[in-house]
Amino acid sequence: DQQxxxxxxxxxxxxxxxSILNCDYTNSMFDYFLWYKKYPAEGPxxxxxISSIKDKNEDGRFTVFLNKSAKHLSLHIVPSQPGDSAxxxxxxxxxxxxxxxxxxxxxxxxxxx
Amino acid sequence: NAxxxxxxxxxVLKTGQxxxxxxxxxxxxxxxxxxxxxxxxxxxxxxxxxGEGTTAKxxxxxxxxxxxxxxxxxxxxxxxxxxxxxxxxFCASRxxxxxxxxxxxxxxxxx
Numbered sequence: 280d281q282q283x284x285x286x287x288x289x290x291x292x293x294x295x296x297x298s299i300l301n302c303d304y305t306n307s308m309f310d311y312f313l314w315y316k317k318y319p320a321e322g323p324x325x326x327x328x329i330s331s332i333k334d335k336n337e338d339g340r341f342t343v344f345l346n347k348s349a350k351h352l353s354l355h356i357v358p359s360q361p362g363d364s365a366x367x368x369x370x371x372x373x374x375x376x377x378x379x380x381x382x383x384x385x386x387x388x389x390x391x392x
Numbered sequence: 393n394a395x396x397x398x399x400x401x402x403x404v405l406k407t408g409q410x411x412x413x414x415x416x417x418x419x420x421x422x423x424x425x426x427x428x429x430x431x432x433x434x435x436x437x438x439x440x441x442x443g444e445g446t447t448a449k450x451x452x453x454x455x456x457x458x459x460x461x462x463x464x465x466x467x468x469x470x471x472x473x474x475x476x477x478x479x480x481x482f483c484a485s486r487x488x489x490x491x492x493x494x495x496x497x498x499x500x501x502x503x
Contacts, residue, residue: 281434288432311490322396322482322494323435368434372490378423379450380492384434 282306283371285383293391298356300386302369305350309371313380314343314354317366326367327354359390394418398483398495405473405502413468413498415483421493423486424466425450426458428479429497435482441466473502 284303292298300314310331315323329336329343329352336343342355356363369383396417405411415424422443427435437450441460455477457469466485470477478501484492 283434285434313490315492315494320496322484322496323492324494325491328490378486378490379425379437379440380490381437382427382435384432 280305281384282309283369283381283383285367285369285386287386288384289387289389291389291391292359294361295358298354298359298363298388298390300354300356300367300369300388302352302354302383303350304352304371306371306373306381307350308373309381310374311372311378312343312345312352313370313372314341315368315370315382317368317385323368356388359388361390361392364388364390396483396485396493396495398481398498400498401496402499403501405470405500407473407475407502409473410469410471411473411500412470413481413483413500415466415468415485415495417464417466417483417485417493419485419487419493420463421485421487422463424460425484425486425492426456426466426468427482427484428452429482430479438468438481473500475502478502 313328314326317323366385370380372380425440426438439458444463481498483495
């Protein structure tokens with residue numbers, strides 16, 4: 280029973296357009312959410328995060344939105360660049376669990392030039 | 393700064409063989425984690441440690457053992473490898489907060 284779900288295994292977007300990656304969760308105890316980016320043959324690297332007291336966090340071209348009532352978060356990348364092509368993992372954690380992160384299955388983003 | 397270093401990067405084992413994966417971090421982090429990544433499954437937590445001398449089970453601990461004798465090292469052992477343990481293994485560490493730093497992974501194939 281996956282507590283963090285990324286239902287789109289892949290997404291293709293034209294360079295310059297917006298990329299929207301989605302993530303759903305089921306555990307109401309999650310109070311912190313993160314996005315990680317992974318290139319082939321490398322470990323995941325932290326991209327952006329949001330706590331449950333906020334509904335939006337922005338960092339340059341990357342914005343994460345959190346809808347707690349729907350248990351849904353999304354990552355927006357504007358404008359998308361070819362270098363953004365990677366696997367994106369959504370992750371969630373709760374303060375009372377040694378801050379273990381539960382990861383989604385990932386979405387492969389391909390930005391076409 | 394090396395960050396989190398995993399050795400080896402690649403390994404092929406025969407069923408029933410044993411091996412140890414080493415994770416070393418130079419950031420003085422208290423918390424360390426071992427994850428495995430399988431197609432369509434994301435990263436799943438195997439074992440973790442909240443400090444030197446402590447270990448705890450994660451989501452998929454069966455068939456693995458771990459040790460954290462020194463703060464900077466977290467070892468993952470496979471006593472009798474099985475084909476189901478073919479995977480990419482990632483180690484991560486963090487200070488207080490959620491900022492995990494991952495190693496580059498170990499690709500293990502069990503034949």
